[in-house]
Amino acid sequence: MAGTPRVFVAQLAGLPVFGPGGESIGKVKDIVAALRLDRRPPRVLGIVVELPTRRPIFVPMLRVTSLESHAVALSTGSVSLRRFEQRRTEVLVIGQLIDKKVRIATTASAATVIDAGMERTRTRDWIVNRLAVRERTGRLSRRSPVQLLNWTDVRGTDLTDLSDNTTLGTQQLLASFEGIRAADAATVLRDLPPARRYEVADALDDDRLADVIEELPEEDQKDLLAHLDEARAADILEAMDPDDAADLLAELPSGVQERLLELMEPEESEPVRRLLQYSFDTAGGLMTPEPIVLTPDATVAEALARVRSPDLTPALASMVFICRPPQATPTGRYLGAVHTQRLLREPPFDLVAGVIDKDMARMSADASLAEVTRFFAAYNLVCAPVVDDEEHLLGAVTVDDVLDHLLPDNWRELGLGDMPTRARTSPRMKEAGRA
Structure with missing residues (x-):
């Protein structure tokens, strides 16, 4: 999309909108953004264009090719001419956000939104990431200067304080859960x-x-x-x-x-x-019993098809384990593993038996958390097999489960800025004698 990387929405109000052939479509009436349930900047969904007949229609941002100071241009493609109807999970940036009373987070001062800046991200989405606000002094003879703040530095909008917004029903909350x-x-x-x-x-x-x-x-x-x-x-x-x-x-x-x-x-x-x-702080307690397991006569193509499953975490998708039947854990005899990176370099109809990493280390189910941590650090892995004394695959430990147990018990409740620089020993580890 051509145009400035950051646009202030108040400047867009009333701008002419042109189609791909230069024909006049209408004028910008408003900007539609998606309500978010966290405090991150809201995503811009599209613009409301008022047609010459005064009918407002919605144009997705994907159809907008340029946002200039003098006009907005659209690309080819169909656009619905149905009258625009705002959803409860959307906000009109010009009509509802500008002139809204807010608070500045750092000073708790009352302020008014004067303008909103939207910017295009690396993923080609537009977000409303800046707010221009003027502090309210209560003195008629003096106006405070305008401050340009990050979205996260402002409180009091329905977007960031959604948990306090009792007007939103359960269905609207559920709709806002989509996509996060x-x-x-x-x-x-x-x-x-x-x-x-x-x-x-x-x-x-x-x-x-x-x-x-x-x-x-x-x-x-x-x-x-x-x-x-x-x-x-x-x-x-x-x-x-x-x-x-x-x-x-x-x-x-x-x-x-x-x-x-x-x-x-x-x-x-x-x-x-x-x-x-198994004890929670052993490899057996950390492992998942559902890694990708194939028999040695499976092809590389079959292995890659299993790896592509959207239900797998990136860590579990990094490795395929090769075992004799049965394939459900505990499996037949464990033969070794194949790294997904290796699969990508092999002909699709070759058998996985020919590319097995037979020398890769494995862990026992009773390996302690400290041993599991050293294992991952030593071998630079994100997934590792857990095998019993009779060479049956019991499951796999992934690095995210290891981190989950190394971090403080309340790590999910802490923001990234509040996270300690060195993980504290959790109470459960102390009870297990690992203080």
């Missing part, structure tokens, strides 16, 4: 009042709620699970990764733990029961 990472959704869910938190949890589908619960601190996990009826709690545990489900169940009273395991489908509860046999 589970970790970000978990942060928002944790900040909601308990009643709203439970409403949102009840309305989320099982898979999405499971993803969010995995990102919550331990106490919040237990609180949400206790809120759900036991049948749905069991469904959520089934949707979670087995190692995360085992970690959560290990924190519950034994009676509750057993009832939930009984309510789970046997094929889902069996790997969780196996993980519960």
